[in-house]
Amino acid sequence: MSSNAELAKIFYDMAAVLELTGANAFRVNAHAKAARVLKDLTTDVSTLVDDPKQLTAIDGIGKGTAERIIEYVETGTIADHRQLMAKVPTGLFDLMQIPGLGPRTIKTMWEQAGVTNMTTLRAALDAGTLEDLPRLGPKLLENIKASMDFVAKSSGRTRIGTALPLAEAIITQLKQVKGLKQIEYAGSLRRGAETIGDIDILASTTQPKQLSEAFRTMPGVTDVLGSGETKSSVRLDAGIQVDLRIVDDPAFGAALLYFTGSKQHNVRLRERAIRMKHRLNEYGLFPNDGDSKTPPQARGVNAVAAKTEKDIFKALKLPWIAPELREDRGEISAADDGVLPKLIEESQIKSELHAHTIASDGNFTIEALIEQAKSRGFHTIAVTDHSKSSAQANGLSVDRLLEHIDAIHEAGSKVKGITILAGSEVDIHADGSLDYEDDVLAKLDIVVASPHASLQQEPAKATKRLVAAISHPLVHILGHPTGRIINRREGLSPDIDALIAAAVEHDTALEINANFMRLDLRDTHVRAAVKAGSLLAINTDAHTASDFDSLHYGILTARRGWLEANQCVNTWSASKLSKWLKRKR
Ligand SMILES: [Zn+2]
Numbered sequence: 322m323s324s325n326a327e328l329a330k331i332f333y334d335m336a337a338v339l340e341l342t343g344a345n346a347f348r349v350n351a352h353a354k355a356a357r358v359l360k361d362l363t364t365d366v367s368t369l370v371d372d373p374k375q376l377t378a379i380d381g382i383g384k385g386t387a388e389r390i391i392e393y394v395e396t397g398t399i400a401d402h403r404q405l406m407a408k409v410p411t412g413l414f415d416l417m418q419i420p421g422l423g424p425r426t427i428k429t430m431w432e433q434a435g436v437t438n439m440t441t442l443r444a445a446l447d448a449g450t451l452e453d454l455p456r457l458g459p460k461l462l463e464n465i466k467a468s469m470d471f472v473a474k475s476s477g478r479t480r481i482g483t484a485l486p487l488a489e490a491i492i493t494q495l496k497q498v499k500g501l502k503q504i505e506y507a508g509s510l511r512r513g514a515e516t517i518g519d520i521d522i523l524a525s526t527t528q529p530k531q532l533s534e535a536f537r538t539m540p541g542v543t544d545v546l547g548s549g550e551t552k553s554s555v556r557l558d559a560g561i562q563v564d565l566r567i568v569d570d571p572a573f574g575a576a577l578l579y580f581t582g583s584k585q586h587n588v589r590l591r592e593r594a595i596r597m598k599h600r601l602n603e604y605g606l607f608p609n610d611g612d613s614k615t616p617p618q619a620r621g622v623n624a625v626a627a628k629t630e631k632d633i634f635k636a637l638k639l640p641w642i643a644p645e646l647r648e649d650r651g652e653i654s655a656a657d658d659g660v661l662p663k664l665i666e667e668s669q670i671k672s673e674l675h676a677h678t679i680a681s682d683g684n685f686t687i688e689a690l691i692e693q694a695k696s697r698g699f700h701t702i703a704v705t706d707h708s709k710s711s712a713q714a715n716g717l718s719v720d721r722l723l724e725h726i727d728a729i730h731e732a733g734s735k736v737k738g739i740t741i742l743a744g745s746e747v748d749i750h751a752d753g754s755l756d757y758e759d760d761v762l763a764k765l766d767i768v769v770a771s772p773h774a775s776l777q778q779e780p781a782k783a784t785k786r787l788v789a790a791i792s793h794p795l796v797h798i799l800g801h802p803t804g805r806i807i808n809r810r811e812g813l814s815p816d817i818d819a820l821i822a823a824a825v826e827h828d829t830a831l832e833i834n835a836n837f838m839r840l841d842l843r844d845t846h847v848r849a850a851v852k853a854g855s856l857l858a859i860n861t862d863a864h865t866a867s868d869f870d871s872l873h874y875g876i877l878t879a880r881r882g883w884l885e886a887n888q889c890v891n892t893w894s895a896s897k898l899s900k901w902l903k904r905k906r
């Protein structure tokens with residue numbers, strides 16, 4: 322970790338302890354803000370400590386914070402932090418990850434029922450000892466149980482937004498090793514899946530020993546789990562396992578195809594090969610000479626195709642199939658019939674329609690957001706801060722919203738070459754009503770309606786709620802439709818087909834929220850929406866500059882759902898987009 326990241330974690334932890342020990346909100350917020358600022362800072366903070374003024378010039382870093390940063394850079398530790406951490410059991414930090422469980426409730430459970438970690442919480446829930454505590458109604462206890470079950474079920478898989486940067490960093494590093502010829506990541510990561518088991522990396526090289534050695538001794542490796550001539554496995558400090566396989570360069574394509582999978586896709590390809598009197602394995606596509614005992618490569622039989630994936634697909638009389646499609650969801654027959662989708666690409670996205678500023682819980686001023694959108698080459702950016710019910714996100718009252726609309730239009734009038742939309746991410750209440758009255762919504766250029774609370778509602782109610790929002794004449798986009806957080810919160814389970822039908826009927830777009838914690842809609846839901854002809858939006862829900870980079874994950878999810886550019890409103894020209902928005906005004 323860089324010192325910025327380490328410091329950010331220290332300040333997050335301090336904010337958490339302060340909250341758990343009942344410190345005043347101002348102190349808690351100041352620490353949390355410092356953490357966010359440090360995390361997003363692009364300069365290494367250790368280069369700024371010589372002159373404390375440089376530190377305090379950064380918005381969100383006061384004198385006290387600056388002193389602690391200097392203390393950290395000079396001594397490697399912060400005394401305040403150590404003292405605070407000693408005040409609470411570390412297991413309480415895990416409990417803060419459980420949705421619906423805030424610090425005040427955790428504090429009560431800790432002080433009055435001896436809950437100090439997941440294990441003691443589970444035991445207290447089972448024994449029923451929490452039922453008489455203040456604020457812990459039966460509904461909340463039930464929700465906590467469900468959340469714990471969900472987290473336990475999904476553990477062991479890493480979100481793609483964590484795995485992909487790690488894989489890319491490893492590849493960049495191994496590319497420096499002498500003798501390297503080809504290197505790629507494979508597996509579910511290459512297929513763009515939302516979570517990844519292990520990271521699989523394939524390489525070909527003239528110096529296998531050197532490459533394996535470099536792999537096992539990379540920074541971040543905590544354990545070497547195995548090391549053979551062609552395969553090495555390590556565990557990283559991020560907790561994820563990485564396998565490196567060294568394969569023959571002339572058969573790189575065959576190995577890449579095999580290890581990218583999915584298993585079911587590979588089964589279908591092998592069946593096709595057999596029907597064509599061939600045999601397909603990780604070493605190549607071979608003629609089937611009837612000898613099933615010894616594999617063909619072991620008998621020195623020459624492969625029909627092996628060098629590239631394209632060669633193998635071609636020999637199987639198929640066009641190359643994009644990795645995101647290789648899930649045995651009809652891609653081989655589509656390829657056979659020449660009707661594979663022309664999948665959407667990141668470069669086709671021309672607008673961002675869901676973003677936050679400091680008016681609610683974002684880090685941007687309106688001007689900074691516009692600047693960022695311009696630098697990404699977008700022709701349109703929508704400012705969609707939270708509505709009044711999202712109190713924890715500093716949602717805007719009607720008065721503040723009306724002022725904000727003026728400020729957005731004012732800022733927009735000063736820039737050329739980009740359209741600025743005054744919008745809102747308006748809460749959808751549990752009953753399907755929206756958080757602003759219609760006369761207020763009508764003043765906005767764009768309305769994204771999203772569910773944020775009551776996310777453990779039963780499916781039938783959730784369907785009714787979301788269909789009501791989609792059908793609302795002033796709503797353009799349904800934001801993160803289920804509200805799920807991958808590996809953490811299941812979110813709503815509405816009847817997706819009903820949402821899609823309503824979206825088609827009312828010309829409303831369903832969002833693929835590109836934040837890798839959300840990816841909501843998910844791939845299979847996108848596929849259903851694509852089939853039914855619904856419009857989709859791919860938004861990053863940006864709160865900070867780096868969030869714009871998460872567009873990539875939204876695109877991968879869209880591609881896994883077979884989405885083509887024309888069905889995604891963010892690819893449209895400015896005039897086409899504007900026409901669509903105005904139809905609902
Ligand atoms: Zn939201």
Ligand SMILES: [Zn+2]
Binds near residue numbers: 677746
């Ligand atoms: Zn948002």
